[in-house]
Amino acid sequence: MLRVNHLYKSYQTGSAIYEVLKDVCFDVKEGEFVAVMGPSGSGKTTLLNCISCFIPYDQGEILLDDKKLSALDETKIAKVRNEKLGFVFQDFMLLDGLTVFENVCVPKVIKKEAYQPMEAKAKKLLSMFGIEEIANKYPAEISGGQKQRTAVARSLMNNPRLILADEPTGNLDSRSSEAVIGAFLEAQKSLHATTFMVTHDSFSASYCNRVIVMKDGKIHRELIRKGLRKEFLEELLDELRELNGGE
């Protein structure tokens, strides 16, 4: 469903050039819940931003349903973002002037959908993630966990082919984190959603089917969950310990 081939990305600061992604290749299958982990500066967020078409990349290709994203013009990319991708950001990116309900509706409003199906879908998602009671509240009036669940609900409004989540639990306490991961799992189960999540949090990543570990802009290892989640968590922690030099 998502294929990343030989992806390169560098940044220039003054005269210095920093290679952030070096020859990154991987696939994500439909319905998969994949996490990307790695130390700070390993290129996780840059990778996610390239897939999201938020930033351009230097070389390589990103294919969504076998279509090259780089070949699309701005209007088509916008359509892909709206209809095929769903986004969840670390700092939620909810619009402060809109209610929870209205925030959830934004992707369909952009798509110019009729009000009735939009309302029905939004209500369904709010109910699915247990936030229907706060539908008329503004972001400033709800907790971090509720904000992120709102963001997850918003990301699912247009039944995207792929949800891209950047540190979705990064700003949350463990209870809220669990609720957000629960929301992704619910989306995977009920809506057959595919999720690609960048995270630092081993606990959240342990719920995934697969974890891509990055180091210095390259894929260091891929870990696949085979047994229980707790065993996978141990495996992830061992991997990270090794990555950090056995600390």
Added chain:
Amino acid sequence: MTLNHLFGKLKSQNKKEYRQFQFCIILAVLLITSYLTILFSPLVQNALPEGGDSRKQVYLIFGIAVLGCIVFSIYAASLFLRYKSKEIGTFIALGADKRHIGNALLAEVSKIIAVCSAAGILLGALLGLVVGKCFEWIASKANDHHFAFTSTGILSSLLFCLALYLCIIILSVRFTKRTNIMEIINEQRRQEPLKGMITKRYLWSGIVLTLLGMGIAIILPSISANIFRHFLGSWTNLFYLLTVIGLYRIMVYSIAAHKKGKKPQKYYDHIITYGMLKFQGASIVRNMLVIALLLIGGLFAAFYAPLQTMGTSSLYDSYEAGYSYFYPEAANELTKSDLDELGENYQVIIENYREAELIQVIGDGIEWDANEKGDLVEDHYDEFALYDCISTSGYETLTGKQLDIPEGQYLMVQKIDAYENVFHHFGDMHKLYSGDMQASLSLEYMGTEVCSSLVVENGFGTNSRFILNDQDYQALRAGLPEERFIRQVFFDTVENKNAILFSQELYQEYALRASEDMKVVALYDPCEEERVGKEYTYTEKAVFDPYNPIKEVNWQYQPIFVQLQSENFVMSLAVRFLLFIYVAVICLAATGIISYTRSKNITIRNQQVFADIEKLGANHAYLKSLLKEQIQKIYILPTTIGCLAIFAFMVLILWQNDGHFDLNDWKILVIILIFNLLIAGYQYVLYRLSMKEAVKTLGI
């Protein structure tokens, strides 16, 4: 639910951000429009001499005010775009068409500017009308012109709105053209650090550039004209840019350079403030620089009225006679008995009545001017002007002073503090002709004699008056036609409450009796008229009103009635004074808005940092001290630099005038210091207000 519905909802929920932007645009247009309507009204245009220094100064200071208004409007626009960045970034990230969102933003910004500009122009025109009518009312005694809206004033206001619109639209287009969505999303959190390592050398180079720029811009033209005899023209003002760069460097240093050095304790005490400021450094320094420039402009405008008044009041003190006037002998002017009779009507006693004869003779002279290339050209003319000359004994009659002038020499009559410059020289006359032009008398310049009451106009060139040895005077006098004899009268009055009424009546009588020969403008010279021919420009009729001595006067035979003139001086220049005061108010208003908005921005942007520091155990007193240190940066340094720069500038100007400082110059410097203190007080009040607001915002 549509996108437009969501935009509308977002707008209604975020009125504060819109209001700040709208307020700044309205205020900028209002201030500029009100000023332009006044500036281009007949009331002001007729009060500012064409091509005069006052006109140039008022335009220059207004230019700084315009810059200030554009800067705070752009700043408000950039804050608005920052606020919008999250909305725009989110919509684009969620799949909205970037072009559609960009166009919607441009349409929204355009609409805000259009509506606010219209409101600003209307309110500005209204304010201009009120202020203009006030000017008219205050100056009504001295002015026949009225406040009126002119097409130039309105068109200039529209031009300003257009310039503002273009600046903000360019900013908005650049914002929407960004391809990196993460940059748009993160715009609100964007830091503006100052680049590179800032060392002490940076500070010193700033100080050197500041002084060098100012020094060169003021002194270079004078050196070039005096030594190289080349008039450099106004391009030398570009050297002031060095001063602006220098000031910028000083400010950058104050924000960016902090080292442990020899005082590590001090460094650590302020480490949080340094850190907070450093990452907003670039825009803070830009704002500080504009504040300093506005203060310089505002102070310069504020000085105008007191400096003019002071300069003139010292001249009034220097007059040798309370009343002086002159007229051709043939004119039917006031005699001593007429004066006594008039005095009696007002119970005013005439005393020290003196009168003496002057003769008008043609003499040689030099016309100093700059040619098209800017080279100073001195054209010597054998028959340069019709000079007024007085004999040594005649001078003694008038002033009581005995002068010893050898034959073949002369003294030039001058005002107190008169000094030469490239266009005006003492002693340019070397020859005077007899009445029939058949003989001439060679004369040597031996110096100046101060007698302000005898000076006509500026006392230079064709208006020069000379004191001759009695024998030389008699030689020239012989054979002169009747119309070349002038009667000069000096007298005083015993102090009396009716003196002003007497002076007014006297002025009326004197002016009404003026013969047709006397009704010439101040710079008119018949000899020069003959020499120049058709191109001669001073042939128009004199401007004076016998019934209103305060009104604009351009009259060679204008009498000097010291008490009347000193009473009416402020009124006669009221429009000019008010105009300068108003432009100073605009500069100071712009300063206030920039400082206040920037202080607010510092508070809001660092809100999280303050919350974090509080979590680390800082009490409210410590947080307040941190806040104080940051907000003080906006006020203290620009105020200090602005005040010091204008002080240094005025010192250089006063020194450059005549190469030394006299009592009047010192008095001027004291006045400047007083104004600087007033500005410091104004800035302090603004600082207190900003602090109060910031403390409220942070809840500490």
